[in-house]
Amino acid sequence: MSPAASQGWEVRQRLLTAAAELIPERGWSAVSTRNLAERAGVNPSVVHYHFPSLPALLNEAALGVLRRVLGEVDTVLDGARTPAEAVEAIVSAAQRYTGDDPTSLLAIEAYLAAARGEPLRDEVGGMVTEFRHRFGRRLGEHGVPDPERTAGVVLATVDGLLLHRGMGAGMDTGATAAVLRRLVS
Numbered sequence: 001m002s003p004a005a006s007q008g009w010e011v012r013q014r015l016l017t018a019a020a021e022l023i024p025e026r027g028w029s030a031v032s033t034r035n036l037a038e039r040a041g042v043n044p045s046v047v048h049y050h051f052p053s054l055p056a057l058l059n060e061a062a063l064g065v066l067r068r069v070l071g072e073v074d075t076v077l078d079g080a081r082t083p084a085e086a087v088e089a090i091v092s093a094a095q096r097y098t099g100d101d102p103t104s105l106l107a108i109e110a111y112l113a114a115a116r117g118e119p120l121r122d123e124v125g126g127m128v129t130e131f132r133h134r135f136g137r138r139l140g141e142h143g144v145p146d147p148e149r150t151a152g153v154v155l156a157t158v159d160g161l162l163l164h165r166g167m168g169a170g171m172d173t174g175a176t177a178a179v180l181r182r183l184v185s
Helices: 003-026 033-040 044-050 054-078 083-094 102-116 118-141 147-166 173-184
Strands: none
Touching: 003 033, 003 044, 003 054, 003 102, 033 044, 033 054, 044 054, 054 083, 054 102, 054 118, 083 118, 083 147, 083 173, 102 118, 102 147, 118 147, 147 173
């Protein structure tokens, strides 16, 4: 990679990192080109050099974080030998997120933004659907009845737990994991 290409890649990464920090701090709609460029340490005009628009940059930053989180959950699921262990792995992975930590807030903001806009809706919806399919296949391999719908219920429950935790109304994850384990047994 040439020095110019390397520098361009590094600026792009700084912009994506800045967006991933600002979205949970300020909220999706409060991130501006100016505060994003300031956080990244670049001139505001550079934002539109590297991305077609501010929403495109925010979308890419959020999708990158969501992909990373789902990849981490996939890795944790690889060690599960039974459906009950898979549920336990997902709930345990979710315990890292308090509901009001930056990653949780970014995910919530991304879900809300996706509900309002088609390109992000299609991307986030596709990631959620694909993850549900992967989890459903794992459950099906272990004989769980109606594995796709069961995976959807488990994953929606975990999403709900994170939302509740962010509002200080979180449920005990151990008790929730026990209920979900019964669902897949």
